[in-house]
Amino acid sequence: MKITELLQKETMVLDLQADSKAGVIDELVNVLDKAGNLSDPASFKEAIHGRENESSTGIGEGIAIPHAKTQAVKTPAIAFGRSHEGTDYESLDGQPAHLFFMIAASEGANQDHLQTLSRLSTLLMDETFRADLLQASSEDEILKLVDQKEEEKLGADEKEQQQAAQVENQERSTPRILAVTGCPTGIAHTFMAADALKEKAKEKGLSIKVETNGSNGIDNALTSEEIAGADGIIIASDTKVEMSRFDGRPVLIKGVSDGMKKPEELIDQVTNGEVPVYHADGAEEEDGSQDSKGRTGFYKHLMNGVSNMLPFVVGGGVLMAVSFFFGINSAEQGHEDYNAFAATLNSIGADHAFQLMVAVLAGFIAMSIADRPGFAPGMIGGLLATTGGAGFLGGLIAGFLAGYTANLMKKALAGLPKVFDGIKTILFYPVLNIFIVGLLMAVVINPPVSWLTQTLQDLLSGMGTGNIVLLGIILGGMMSVDMGGPVNKASYTFGIAMIDAGNFAPMAAIMAGGMVPPLGIALATSLFRRKFAKEERDAGLSSYFMGAFFITEGAIPFAAADPGRVIPASVAGSAVAGGLAMLFSAGLPAPHGGIFVVPTIQGTNPLLYIAAILIGMMVTALLTGILKRPVK
Numbered sequence: 001m002k003i004t005e006l007l008q009k010e011t012m013v014l015d016l017q018a019d020s021k022a023g024v025i026d027e028l029v030n031v032l033d034k035a036g037n038l039s040d041p042a043s044f045k046e047a048i049h050g051r052e053n054e055s056s057t058g059i060g061e062g063i064a065i066p067h068a069k070t071q072a073v074k075t076p077a078i079a080f081g082r083s084h085e086g087t088d089y090e091s092l093d094g095q096p097a098h099l100f101f102m103i104a105a106s107e108g109a110n111q112d113h114l115q116t117l118s119r120l121s122t123l124l125m126d127e128t129f130r131a132d133l134l135q136a137s138s139e140d141e142i143l144k145l146v147d148q149k150e151e152e153k154l155g156a157d158e159k160e161q162q163q164a165a166q167v168e169n170q171e172r173s174t175p176r177i178l179a180v181t182g183c184p185t186g187i188a189h190t191f192m193a194a195d196a197l198k199e200k201a202k203e204k205g206l207s208i209k210v211e212t213n214g215s216n217g218i219d220n221a222l223t224s225e226e227i228a229g230a231d232g233i234i235i236a237s238d239t240k241v242e243m244s245r246f247d248g249r250p251v252l253i254k255g256v257s258d259g260m261k262k263p264e265e266l267i268d269q270v271t272n273g274e275v276p277v278y279h280a281d282g283a284e285e286e287d288g289s290q291d292s293k294g295r296t297g298f299y300k301h302l303m304n305g306v307s308n309m310l311p312f313v314v315g316g317g318v319l320m321a322v323s324f325f326f327g328i329n330s331a332e333q334g335h336e337d338y339n340a341f342a343a344t345l346n347s348i349g350a351d352h353a354f355q356l357m358v359a360v361l362a363g364f365i366a367m368s369i370a371d372r373p374g375f376a377p378g379m380i381g382g383l384l385a386t387t388g389g390a391g392f393l394g395g396l397i398a399g400f401l402a403g404y405t406a407n408l409m410k411k412a413l414a415g416l417p418k419v420f421d422g423i424k425t426i427l428f429y430p431v432l433n434i435f436i437v438g439l440l441m442a443v444v445i446n447p448p449v450s451w452l453t454q455t456l457q458d459l460l461s462g463m464g465t466g467n468i469v470l471l472g473i474i475l476g477g478m479m480s481v482d483m484g485g486p487v488n489k490a491s492y493t494f495g496i497a498m499i500d501a502g503n504f505a506p507m508a509a510i511m512a513g514g515m516v517p518p519l520g521i522a523l524a525t526s527l528f529r530r531k532f533a534k535e536e537r538d539a540g541l542s543s544y545f546m547g548a549f550f551i552t553e554g555a556i557p558f559a560a561a562d563p564g565r566v567i568p569a570s571v572a573g574s575a576v577a578g579g580l581a582m583l584f585s586a587g588l589p590a591p592h593g594g595i596f597v598v599p600t601i602q603g604t605n606p607l608l609y610i611a612a613i614l615i616g617m618m619v620t621a622l623l624t625g626i627l628k629r630p631v632k
Contacts, residue, residue, distance in 0.1 A: 002119050003146050007078040009139040014310060016083040016100070022561040024087055025049070025066060026533060028102040029077040035077065037104055042538035043072035044104065049557045055238070058091030059260060062134075063124050067103035077104045078120065080142065082134065092257055099124070099133055106483065122195045123149050162362055177206060177270050178222050178230045182213030182237035183256045190214045193236045193259030194567035200263040206271070213237065232270030234259070235279075235449045242316065243278065251278035253428040279454040298400075305365035305399055306493060309357050310592075313496055316353025317590040318597060325599070358395035359383040362402065369403025373410065373425070374497075377433035384441040389450035392497035397445055402437045409433055411589035453501060468505070468582045476513025476578015477617070481558060483517060483552045496591055502604060504587030511550055512581040512613050515594055518554030519547030519613070520620025521571045528625035536561075547617075550594035562628065569623035577616025584608040 011031050018024045025048055033041040047068035051057065058064040079102040086096025101120060105288055123129055131148050134141045181188035196211040201208035204361060209226060212219045224245065227233070232250045235241055238257025245252075252266060252275045259266065269275055293481045300580050323331055323345040330339040331346035359382035366378025381398030386389060390398075409432055419429075478491035492514070495507035525532045525540030532540070546554025559566045590597035601609045 003078070003123075003150050004143050006076055007080060007120075007143065007146060008035065009143070011037070011077055011079040012139045012142065013079075013081045014136075014139065014142075016081045016087070018083075019087060021052070021089045024064070024083075024089065024100055024284060025052075025102075025561075026096075026535070026614040028066070028081050028100060029535065031079045031081075032077055032104055035079075037075045037077040038072055040072035042542075044070055045535050046539055046557045047072065048102070049561065052090075053471065054291075055189075055255075055257060055557060056090040056092060058089035058097050059189070060091050060093035060095065062086070062098040062130065063092065064089045064097040064100045065103060065121060065124070066100070067105065069105040069107065071107045073104045073106040075426075076106050078102065079104070084134070084349060092261055099130060101222035115325060116591070119150065119191075119456065120146075121189075121192045125172050125195055125199065144606060158356065167379065176226075176230050177201060177208045177232055177234065177267060178226060179208060179210040179212065179259070180222070180237060180241050181210060181256055181259050182241060189238075189256045189260060193256045196260050196263040197234065197236070197267065200267055202270075204264075204267065208266065208267075214242065215366065226351065232261060232275045234264065234266050236260075241305035246278050249278060250275040252276075253278075268269070285486060301365050301368040301403065302396070302493075304368035305361040305363075305396075306489065306496075308364040309361040312353045312357040312360055313499070314590070314592045316349035316357065317499060318349075318593060318600075319353070320349030320589050321500070332553040338416040343454035351409040355386060358386045358392055358494075358500065361392070362395045362399035365396070365399025366402035369400070370406035370410070373429040374403040374406035374432065376430050377406060377437040380434050381437045381441045384438060384446065385449070388442065388446035389453065390441075390446045391450075391453045392500045393453055394441070394445060394449045397449065398437065398441055401440060401445070402433065405436050406433050409436075433491050469508070469579045472509035472582030473575045473579040475509045476516075476581070477571045478515045479510060479552055479578075480555075480567065480574040483556050483570070488514070488552065499589060499591060504589045505585070506553070507580060507591055508586035508601065508609065509578075509581040510577035511588055511591075511594070511597075512577040512586075512609070512616065514552040515547050515550050515571035515613055516573045516577045516616040516620055517547070517559075518615040519551055519560045521624060522547060523617055523621035524569075524624035524628075528622055528628070530630045531625060531628040533631050548595045550592060566626035572623055573616040573618075573620025575616075576619045577612050580615060581609060581610035584612060586612070 013027060013031055016024060016027055018027050018343045025045060029038070029041055029045045029048065032038050032044070038044050047070040048066050051068055056064075057066045079100075081100035081102070083096075083100070086098050088099075089097035091097050101124070103120070123146070131144070132145050133142060136145060136440050150492040179194070181190050181193040181197070183193075184400050190212050191214065194212050198208055209222065210220060211222045222245075227245060227249060229248060232252065233246055235243075235251060235253045236256050238256045250270070250273075251267055252356045254262075254266060323342040326337070326339040326342035329335040329337045330342035332338060333343065343493050359379045362382025362385065363375050363379035366374030366381075368374075382395040385394030385398050388394065406429065409429060413420075413428055416424065475491050475494065475560075478487050481487040491510055495510040495616065498504070510514065522543035523539040525537045525543075529537060536558065543554045543558075555566070555570060559570065586604045587601065587602040587629055588597065588600065590600050598609060
């Protein structure tokens with residue numbers, strides 16, 4: 001399939017009017033919608049903004065390729081926009097973007113469609129082609145330029161494949177480099193990084209093979225023979241890559257943007273022998289490192305533990321909350337309100353799920369750091385934290401302690417003869433790691449952390465009304481600062497720790513604060529319709545549901561489009577809701593569920609808790625309406 005079968009005159013804007021990134025996206029989405037390519041323009045735009053939140057598709061050199069693969073696309077298409085003055089698109093090189101190609105891929109797009117879309121990405125690497133597009137005077141001229149360049153590229157690819165086959169049959173005289181590229185959507189960045197690496201290797205006279213992990217699966221897969229004979233392997237990916245096959249080989253792990261923007265630097269590191277040997281057992285240190293999205297190793301390990309712990313917290317918390325429907329003392333044997341079914345629910349939630357959650361947290365933190373050897377000591381350390389009174393905070397410490405202890409043990413035993421390789425995994429690692437972590441937790445960690453946990457619990461229990469309200473304001477506001485990011489997760493994690501300690505008030509403030517942003521913005525789209533485009537008003541309807549179910553991320557598309565106005569309004573409303581929840585003495589044993597768990601509120605009438613959320617929702621809606629400008 002040719003590119004011009006997807007790029008039509010009806011989907012071109014040769015003189016974009018937008019002066020912002022959000023404006024460019026709006027214009028191009030409207031063009032695709034008018035051309036009949038979208039079944040749900042609001043959902044498609046939300047998917048585009050979601051991709052932009054992961055990393056900007058402004059790849060530099062004056063180009064931006066916003067893209068999404070979603071069911072909201074009725075017919076795969078490409079929209080082209082051009083801005084002679086240039087628009088700030090938050091490009092990787094910090095320069096204005098002039099050429100915009102918005103790729104709309106449907107969920108059912110076949111391999112031909114996806115290969116065609118990826119081919120466009122590779123054509124744009126040519127500086128002369130970009131200059132010609134900027135100077136073109138009509139839509140027909142642009143289509144002609146694209147056709148000519150595509151034919152030239154297809155011919156060059158065929159020739160390159162023939163040359164590669166010849167090289168394979170000759171004895172190697174230059175280093176052999178392998179690479180793997182991948183991005184979250186697998187449409188543009190994946191193939192642009194691959195082409196950048198191939199082009200730079202060709203300039204240097206080096207032989208390279210690149211495996212792409214794109215939307216249509218793995219192409220040009222690396223074989224075990226190629227991996228065994230490679231001088232170095234470059235991983236330029238923002239998605240998960242099967243790494244066990246590279247055990248014992250020199251591997252350079254970077255983000256896909258590095259593959260696009262720094263191909264020469266990556267290749268030079270391989271040819272200069274500056275690449276560490278990768279070990280599939282996770283022996284390499286990650287402390288202080290950053291992943292492709294700039295998140296530190298600490299945060300990545302913590303989130304691995306929290307995400308695996310959540311099913312225990314949510315499942316156990318909701319079951320425990322449901323048991324209170326039968327009476328606040330219904331689980332206490334001998335009490336006049338005792339109910340056997342309620343007692344069973346409470347036991348499953350509190351005595352089993354909650355007893356496991358800290359151990360699971362610690363186990364998966366340790367596993368993130370040290371792979372399998374860290375899991376057992378992490379679980380044991382977390383269980384010791386639970387039984388020793390150190391609770392959630394002790395579990396965090398146990399997870400990192402177990403992970404780095406396991407890594408140190410791998411290094412300490414690395415010099416053993418190979419005959420011991422099998423017994424290391426099943427005997428030496430578990431015995432020594434569990435012994436060290438268990439001893440340190442029982443003797444060194446648990447006593448002070450247990451005291452600190454109890455002190456914090458006593459402090460919260462003894463807070464006056466003013467301090468309690470202030471805490472609710474802070475926790476509620478934090479939920480809206482980055483809507484699912486580290487600040488949001490810090491607040492939510494604190495709430496889980498307090499549930500573990502038996503204090504349900506912080507979680508009530510946190511859930512109220514997390515429900516407000518999507519609810520408040522949805523209300524704003526209904527009350528202040530002139531301040532929002534039609535697509536945003538349509539998206540506002542879905543935000544009502546997401547807010548009601550405690551999905552704070554439902555507000556992200558609006559915040560991404562106008563952060564300077566939407567985020568302050570959301571933080572204000574969330575802070576008000578959190579403070580009121582504390583003022584009303586609300587307590588929430590269930591850490592998720594939104595409207596479904598409101599009936600389980602303790603300490604106050606559930607209607608007062610709903611009132612706190614509604615008031616916060618009104619604050620966000622009114623501030624959003626005041627701050628936002630009318631849509632032109």
